[in-house]
Amino acid sequence: MWKLLQIELFKIFRRPRTYIPFAAIAAMIFIIQLGLKFDGLSYMELLMSSLSDTFNMPYSLMLNGYLVAFVILNTLLIQVPLLVALVAGDTVAGEANMGTLRLLVTRPVSRTQLMLVKFGASVIYTILLLVWMALLALFLSMMIFGTNDMFIARDTVLEHIRAADVMWRYIAAFGYAMVALSTVAALAFLLSVFAENSIGPIVATISIVIVLTILSEMRIPIYDNTVKPWLFTSHMLAWKGFFYSKSDGQGGTINGSVENLPSILRSLGVLLAYIVAFVTAAIWAFRKKDILS
Amino acid sequence: MSSVIRVTGLTKQFGELRAVDSLSFSVQAADVYGFLGQNGAGKSTTIRMLLTLIQPTAGEIEIFGMDLRTHRREILRKVGAVIERPDLYKYLSAYENLSLFARMSGIRPTSRLLMQQLEQVGLVERAQSKVKTFSQGMKQRLGIAVALVHDPDLIILDEPTNGLDPQGIADIRNLILHLSSNQKKTLLVSSHLLSEMELIASRMLIIDKGKKIVEGPVTELFHPGQTLVELDTSDPARTEETIRMSPWHVNLQTRKGTKFLLKIDKALIPDLVRHLVQQGIPIDAVRPRHPLEDYFLSLTTANQHVEAFTDRTV
Numbered sequence: 001m002w003k004l005l006q007i008e009l010f011k012i013f014r015r016p017r018t019y020i021p022f023a024a025i026a027a028m029i030f031i032i033q034l035g036l037k038f039d040g041l042s043y044m045e046l047l048m049s050s051l052s053d054t055f056n057m058p059y060s061l062m063l064n065g066y067l068v069a070f071v072i073l074n075t076l077l078i079q080v081p082l083l084v085a086l087v088a089g090d091t092v093a094g095e096a097n098m099g100t101l102r103l104l105v106t107r108p109v110s111r112t113q114l115m116l117v118k119f120g121a122s123v124i125y126t127i128l129l130l131v132w133m134a135l136l137a138l139f140l141s142m143m144i145f146g147t148n149d150m151f152i153a154r155d156t157v158l159e160h161i162r163a164a165d166v167m168w169r170y171i172a173a174f175g176y177a178m179v180a181l182s183t184v185a186a187l188a189f190l191l192s193v194f195a196e197n198s199i200g201p202i203v204a205t206i207s208i209v210i211v212l213t214i215l216s217e218m219r220i221p222i223y224d225n226t227v228k229p230w231l232f233t234s235h236m237l238a239w240k241g242f243f244y245s246k247s248d249g250q251g252g253t254i255n256g257s258v259e260n261l262p263s264i265l266r267s268l269g270v271l272l273a274y275i276v277a278f279v280t281a282a283i284w285a286f287r288k289k290d291i292l293s
Numbered sequence: 294m295s296s297v298i299r300v301t302g303l304t305k306q307f308g309e310l311r312a313v314d315s316l317s318f319s320v321q322a323a324d325v326y327g328f329l330g331q332n333g334a335g336k337s338t339t340i341r342m343l344l345t346l347i348q349p350t351a352g353e354i355e356i357f358g359m360d361l362r363t364h365r366r367e368i369l370r371k372v373g374a375v376i377e378r379p380d381l382y383k384y385l386s387a388y389e390n391l392s393l394f395a396r397m398s399g400i401r402p403t404s405r406l407l408m409q410q411l412e413q414v415g416l417v418e419r420a421q422s423k424v425k426t427f428s429q430g431m432k433q434r435l436g437i438a439v440a441l442v443h444d445p446d447l448i449i450l451d452e453p454t455n456g457l458d459p460q461g462i463a464d465i466r467n468l469i470l471h472l473s474s475n476q477k478k479t480l481l482v483s484s485h486l487l488s489e490m491e492l493i494a495s496r497m498l499i500i501d502k503g504k505k506i507v508e509g510p511v512t513e514l515f516h517p518g519q520t521l522v523e524l525d526t527s528d529p530a531r532t533e534e535t536i537r538m539s540p541w542h543v544n545l546q547t548r549k550g551t552k553f554l555l556k557i558d559k560a561l562i563p564d565l566v567r568h569l570v571q572q573g574i575p576i577d578a579v580r581p582r583h584p585l586e587d588y589f590l591s592l593t594t595a596n597q598h599v600e601a602f603t604d605r606t607v
Contacts, residue, residue, distance in 0.1 A: 003396060007396060010393070011382065011393070014382075016384070098380055098382070098383070102341075102376050103439070104397070106369060106372070106374050107394070107398055108369040109366070291341065
């Protein structure tokens with residue numbers, strides 16, 4: 001299994017197109033960092049406009065590496081699923097398109113094993129994409145903007161997280177994002193089984209994610225308790241919950257606390273269930289599939 | 294001799310289309326088994342079923358005495374194949390492609406083994422070149438190297454000479470003969486070229502519309518007791534009269550313009566010619582024809598002037 005996974009990763013990382021999402025993420029992060037470096041205070045005024053009447057805002061202290069990373073994650077974690085779909089949607093359909101799928105299936109490897117390895121490689125790719133994002137969004141921002149306590153505007157509330165209490169939240173958020181993005185990878189992987197070229201599953205995945213995200217964000221009461229809780233897109237941004245702490249009752253926050261951990265865990269459970277369902281369906285379909293490409 | 298492949302009642306239905314229809318045949322060890330048929334006859338579908346790419350609708354496949362459904366991995370470990378186009382990873386080099394598929398076949402390839410394989414197919418100089426720079430012929434040869442790299446006992450080649458120039462075709466032919474005679478490999482080679490099969494195959498199966506038409510040793514299929522002779526003359530009326538008056542009248546099959554077709558023992562062709570010459574018939578040409586070739590022709594031109602071989606096993 002490990003040998004097959006190595007082969008799969010070798011194939012992925014020898015393709016030039018594999019690096020396009022890495023370059024795209026780097027470009028987007030640099031653009032955001034550049035903008036905030038030179039006009040960060042204006043941005044802070046805009047960001048905190050709803051709270052500026054209530055609080056006296058020390059913008060120069062608030063604009064630090066931790067906040068910049070949060071701003072970047074908020075922006076990018078909506079777009080990155082599209083980049084993940086580029087690779088995951090290509091895993092099976094791309095091989096069918098190249099004609100190499102029939103060579104793979106005639107090797108002494110079970111189809112289930114082949115699929116697990118391919119999905120495993122997609123997940124590793126997703127993880128590496130996030131690690132890359134973490135390096136640039138978090139660590140590079142920490143270097144450029146320095147570190148301090150973190151302040152996040154949340155409706156009419158200003159969340160205050162002490163500097164020493166931030167890093168574990170980022171690790172948890174990135175861990176959660178890995179699962180969220182793996183859900184998208186699993187969907188693209190499933191659709192990839194039914195196609196003979198990768199454009200179809202990539203476009204279909206992106207379309208599904210966009211439609212479901214719109215549905216998740218819509219404020220229509222009839223959907224709130226019926227459809228929304230079951231859409232995976234409703235749970236993809238639950239990583240933000242790690243940055244919402246419990247209140248100590250005196251206007252401060254409790255270090256190391258998370259306001260609604262059960263909700264985050266429930267969302268995590270939904271995403272994991274989707275991954276299992278998508279991958280199981282993909283394996284089942286692939287085992288039945290006649291390879292005609 | 295033991296059967297390496299034994300196929301019984303193999304059928305594949307795609308919706309309304311029956312691509313393979315109750316096909317049965319067996320391939321013996323060290324055979325070069327020619328698998329012939331027009332494009333769309335069902336050759337590739339059959340081969341794909343042998344390689345587990347397509348699931349049969351009905352029928353049994355045994356390879357090396359094992360049921361393909363229950364012993365898939367054990368069987369595929371001993372099988373190498375090129376299926377239609379030899380598509381490989383274009384962004385990888387020949388060496389990397391070969392190494393990758395060798396490892397997927399369960400072996401740990403040494404650099405020496407990989408270079409030997411590339412040398413065998415004449416690609417050692419291009420080992421580090423990316424496949425996207427290869428011609429169709431080079432890809433075909435690399436595909437064969439991939440099929441052979443794990444030293445399989447059974448080699449299945451689907452149209453291996455497709456896209457090759459005459460020298461490339463000769464090279465592949467020599468390689469197939471070498472694998473069969475020197476390394477005692479069993480080969481199943483599909484083609485739509487009868488002439489090519491005549492040169493390499495020891496046994497042959499012809500299929501059409503998914504059904505077996507004829508199967509047997511090539512020597513018997515190509516050199517049967519009776520053969521068809523096409524006789525061309527500038528005096529067809531007198532030729533016909535002469536033949537009808539002679540004992541050869543029973544051998545006359547058809548006449549088309551100046552051409553006569555006779556089914557006759559090969560040994561008796563000189564007697565026929567001598568008889569006609571003695572009768573003063575001007576003979577322009579005498580051409581022996583392969584019954585199989587004619588059958589093949591009849592498939593492509595719907596020319597029914599030759600008795601078709603139907604469901605015959607020699």
